Amino acid sequence: MYNDNPTLNFNDKTIDEKKQGDVFFKEQIAKKDQELTKKFYIESYGCQMNFSDSEIVASILAEQGFSSTRNLEESDLILINTCSIREKAEDTVRKRLRIFDKVKAQRPGTLVGVLGCMAERLKTKFLEEEKLVDMVVGPDAYRDLPKLVAGAEEGNKGVNVFLSREETYADISPMRLGTNGVSAFISIMRGCDNMCSFCVVPFTRGRERSRDAFSIVAEATELFEKGYREVTLLGQNVDSYKWENPETNQPVSFAHLLEMVAKVHPDLRIRFSTSHPKDMTDDVLHTMAAYENICNYIHLPVQSGNTRVLDLMNRTYTREWYMERIEAIRRIIPDCAVSSDIIAGFCTETEEEHQDTLSIMSFSDYSMSYMFYYSERPGTLAARKYEDDISLGVKKKRLQEIIRLQQQISFEHNQRDIGKRFKVLIEGDSKRSDQDFCGRNSQNKMIVFPKQEGLLPGQYTWVEVFEATSATLKGKIVH
Ligand code: 5AD
Ligand code: SF4
Numbered sequence: 001m002y003n004d005n006p007t008l009n010f011n012d013k014t015i016d017e018k019k020q021g022d023v024f025f026k027e028q029i030a031k032k033d034q035e036l037t038k039k040f041y042i043e044s045y046g047c048q049m050n051f052s053d054s055e056i057v058a059s060i061l062a063e064q065g066f067s068s069t070r071n072l073e074e075s076d077l078i079l080i081n082t083c084s085i086r087e088k089a090e091d092t093v094r095k096r097l098r099i100f101d102k103v104k105a106q107r108p109g110t111l112v113g114v115l116g117c118m119a120e121r122l123k124t125k126f127l128e129e130e131k132l133v134d135m136v137v138g139p140d141a142y143r144d145l146p147k148l149v150a151g152a153e154e155g156n157k158g159v160n161v162f163l164s165r166e167e168t169y170a171d172i173s174p175m176r177l178g179t180n181g182v183s184a185f186i187s188i189m190r191g192c193d194n195m196c197s198f199c200v201v202p203f204t205r206g207r208e209r210s211r212d213a214f215s216i217v218a219e220a221t222e223l224f225e226k227g228y229r230e231v232t233l234l235g236q237n238v239d240s241y242k243w244e245n246p247e248t249n250q251p252v253s254f255a256h257l258l259e260m261v262a263k264v265h266p267d268l269r270i271r272f273s274t275s276h277p278k279d280m281t282d283d284v285l286h287t288m289a290a291y292e293n294i295c296n297y298i299h300l301p302v303q304s305g306n307t308r309v310l311d312l313m314n315r316t317y318t319r320e321w322y323m324e325r326i327e328a329i330r331r332i333i334p335d336c337a338v339s340s341d342i343i344a345g346f347c348t349e350t351e352e353e354h355q356d357t358l359s360i361m362s363f364s365d366y367s368m369s370y371m372f373y374y375s376e377r378p379g380t381l382a383a384r385k386y387e388d389d390i391s392l393g394v395k396k397k398r399l400q401e402i403i404r405l406q407q408q409i410s411f412e413h414n415q416r417d418i419g420k421r422f423k424v425l426i427e428g429d430s431k432r433s434d435q436d437f438c439g440r441n442s443q444n445k446m447i448v449f450p451k452q453e454g455l456l457p458g459q460y461t462w463v464e465v466f467e468a469t470s471a472t473l474k475g476k477i478v479h
Contacts, residue, residue: 037067041075042177045093046083048273049205049234050116052185054081055174057115057142062175064146072103077111077149082118084200086375093118094130101132111152113137113145117204121379123161133157139190139205140164163191163206170215173222182427182458183230183269184223188216188257192236194276196303197314197381198346198374201236208236210243213252213260220264229425229458233261233272239279255283262291267460269425270294271444274301274341277325278317285332296333297367297444300325301341305360306353309346314381319360326364337367337413337443344373344402345395347386354398358405367413367443369406373399407470414445414468421464421478422447428457439463447473 040061044054057079058068069075078100083089097112104110113135114126120138127133134152137145138161148158168190176184192201193208220231235241241254252260254272261270270291275284275298288294304310307318329336342357361369373395376388390398422441430436430448437455438448441463449463455477463475 037065038076039069039074040066040077040079041069041072042079042081043096044081044116046081046085046089046117048185048232049187049190049236050081050083051177052174052187052234053116053139053142054079055177055185056169056172056187057081057145058175058177059172060142060145068175068177072100073107075103075110077113078103079113079115082114082116084117084121084204084377086372086377088375090118097130097133104132111135111149113148113152115139115142117200120161120163120204121200124159127157127159135159136161138163140167142169143167165207165209168209168211170212173219180428180457181227182425183232184228185234186216186219186223186231187211187235188233188238188272189235189241193240194237194316195314195381197312197385198303198343198377200377200380203379205236208240210235210241213243213245213257216257217260217264220261220268224265224268227458229267229460230269230271231261233257233270235272236274237276237279238272238274239276239281239284253281253283255281255287258284258287258294259291262287262294266293268293269442271297273299275299277302277322278315280325282328282332285328288336289333295442295444296336297339297442298329298336299339299341300329301370302357302360302364303341303343304346304349304353304357306349306356309349309353309356312348312382312386313343313346319356322360323363335443337445338364339444340364340366340369342369342371342402342406344371344398345390346374347382347388347390349390349398354401358401361402361405361409365413366406366409367445368410369402371399371402371406411468411470414470414473417445417465417473418468419465421462422475423460424449424463424475426455426457426459426461441473445473446471447475449475449477452477 042054044051080096082093100112111134114133115137116139119136126136134157135148136159140163141160144160151158189210191206191208195202239254241257243252270293277300302322303313303315305319376383424439424441424447426437426439430438436448437451438446440446447463455461462478464478465473465475467474
């Protein structure tokens with residue numbers, strides 16, 4: 001089929017030689033294609049949703065003939081998917097843009113695009129502040145990226161930060177980036193309607209909308225068929241997932257959706273993030289308990305343990321409500337691990353109120369937490385209504401106390417796992433040694449254990465834990 005090319009004629013060769021020639025020729029063509037196609041490089045910051053969005057962006061660009069590269073220096077298009085959640089996240093992005101400027105100087109014609117929350121927050125301001133940025137694209141405008149790139153190639157800088165009420169990218173099959181081939185994210189909804197007073201997300205990601213449930217199941221099925229064994233359903237507030245089947249007018253809740261995805265295959269593990277204490281229903285907990293493949297792990301951010309502060313944060317639950325939710329988890333799924341997000345030093349927080357956060361951490365017995373000190377974000381309710389009056393020193397001191405306590409709780413949590421046996425999904429080699437595998441148990445704890453002949457990433461094995469630190473468990477395979 002290729003030998004009509006005058007430069008290569010395989011006709012007189014043996015079949016083996018011909019095969020080798022074919023391979024050589026195909027490689028040459030692939031190489032030529034690679035040289036001809038434009039390459040994009042994408043870097044992601046922030047939440048899992050951003051990483052998932054980058055996979056949608058990659059897929060949109062691949063459709064247009066772009067190929068992806070991990071090498072910044074050889075890219076024609078550098079994209080940075082940004083996070084605005086705290087000031088520090090934005091500072092990191094600005095630093096990276098300085099580095100991209102240098103690459104651009106060495107390779108004139110290279111385009112730089114800013115995607116995600118910072119793009120949405122700063123809009124055209126970005127182009128004024130960062131002169132060398134060529135396009136600014138908000139989270140709902142990724143379909144427009146090829147057009148914006150084409151415009152930028154002509155020298156026209158472009159901005160699309162239109163926020164949609166409908167866009168869910170339901171029809172786009174994400175191109176998996178940096179994947180271990182075992183676990184993948186599936187975005188089930190976009191935006192957030194909650195308006196927590198500290199949070200910039202409702203402004204950068206727009207109104208909440210849920211994705212077609214069948215497209216979610218189809219994506220999970222496709223992933224399973226490709227060998228993936230774990231999916232994490234992503235949304236800012238998964239418990240408020242709500243979609244209506246247009247054919248039957250039947251509503252699909254998050255509990256229904258979980259069940260639909262769990263039924264894809266018993267060997268496909270289901271995780272989800274993030275749950276909101278005000279919306280997490282017993283229905284969801286019962287569904288989790290009913291399906292072995294829905295993991296016993298809930299990320300249930302508390303933010304603060306004090307009712308007055310929670311009220312200022314507009315979290316719409318009280319300390320007692322949160323504690324009752326923890327009790328419901330224990331009642332319905334006794335071996336469920338719970339993790340949290342915690343903010344230290346929110347506006348007007350007193351020392352006693354900070355102590356309430358520490359005590360709710362002990363009560364909740366979090367397996368782990370993401371912990372931050374409050375960072376005022378322009379435009380949020382808190383920035384408009386409250387004074388950011390806790391000094392940086394006090395914020396840092398309270399955060400340190402929170403971190404220290406969490407380390408202790410995690411350590412004790414993990415110590416209790418010693419002697420227990422867990423079903424582990426093997427993810428790959430451990431970070432420290434290629435003689436060891438690492439994988440997670442249902443409770444989302446990473447376990448490191450010596451490899452065994454015949455076992456591969458993507459397979460399940462039983463592991464008994466014999467050692468634990470606050471971060472990792474060590475174990476050995478048992479039959
Ligand atoms: N300052 C500090 N932490 C914040 N988070 C969100 N906004 C802020 C802010 N302004 C934290 C919350 C949220 C997590 C994703 O980030 O704990 O759950
Ligand atoms: Fe932000 Fe609250 Fe929405 Fe989470 S639930 S994204 S913290 S507004």
